[in-house]
Amino acid sequence: LTLEVDVVKSEGPKLVPFFKATCVYFVLWLPTSSPSWFSALIKCLPIFCLWVFLLAHGINFLVAHRSASRILAGLIFSAVGDAFLIWQEQGYFIHGLLMFAITHILYSSAFGMKPLDLKAGLMMGLISSSCYAFLYSYLSGPFTYLVAVYIALIGFMGWRAVAGMQLCNDLWTWTKLSACIGAMLFMVSDLTIAVNKFCFPVPYSRVIIMATYYAAQMLIALSAVESRDEEDFKKRS
Numbered sequence: 001l002t003l004e005v006d007v008v009k010s011e012g013p014k015l016v017p018f019f020k021a022t023c024v025y026f027v028l029w030l031p032t033s034s035p036s037w038f039s040a041l042i043k044c045l046p047i048f049c050l051w052v053f054l055l056a057h058g059i060n061f062l063v064a065h066r067s068a069s070r071i072l073a074g075l076i077f078s079a080v081g082d083a084f085l086i087w088q089e090q091g092y093f094i095h096g097l098l099m100f101a102i103t104h105i106l107y108s109s110a111f112g113m114k115p116l117d118l119k120a121g122l123m124m125g126l127i128s129s130s131c132y133a134f135l136y137s138y139l140s141g142p143f144t145y146l147v148a149v150y151i152a153l154i155g156f157m158g159w160r161a162v163a164g165m166q167l168c169n170d171l172w173t174w175t176k177l178s179a180c181i182g183a184m185l186f187m188v189s190d191l192t193i194a195v196n197k198f199c200f201p202v203p204y205s206r207v208i209i210m211a212t213y214y215a216a217q218m219l220i221a222l223s224a225v226e227s228r229d230e231e232d233f234k235k236r237s
Helices: 002-011 013-028 037-055 059-064 066-086 093-111 118-136 143-165 174-199 205-236
Strands: none
Touching (some): 066 205, 093 143
């Protein structure tokens, strides 16, 4: 508990720019019907702040902890994906999809393959299969297989986040819980995008998509700082 309180005190101030940038996005609420570089900047700004949040822990930390550097790389691809999706109606949706597919591969790699937890894998497999089965009849052309691959990748990422939490073994930490909740929120955000784009209009879709997306990215970014926090705490103890 002492470590958790210590972490909140040390990490909280570094996230203030992210919260401010997120508020700017929701306050301005720029129309998606007229995409521009300014709207792309406003949408990507919270993610840029998460880059700064991780870089604030030092380059040496990122070099020493491969999981943190992979999450940073995932955030970079996410920002590029966000920019592409600003112009999705102009034909850049697939480009955005590709960027986020790479993001999920990087996040999966950051979360690692230990412990394996096949039960969690089976659960995520069933959830992912159910989502694709629901979407399938609405898909056509290349999206039939592109969406299948994307769902498999985000489902795999969700599995690795859930498996890493080790809740059943009482070995969870706040950062592993953060990664798990972040992955689940990312799945909610992307499923909302898919349903809204391919199936039928979802009420308040943009609010749901962006609120869950920004929260997901923040929680996943937070999950990268565990090693640093433990080291700092031990030095002070």
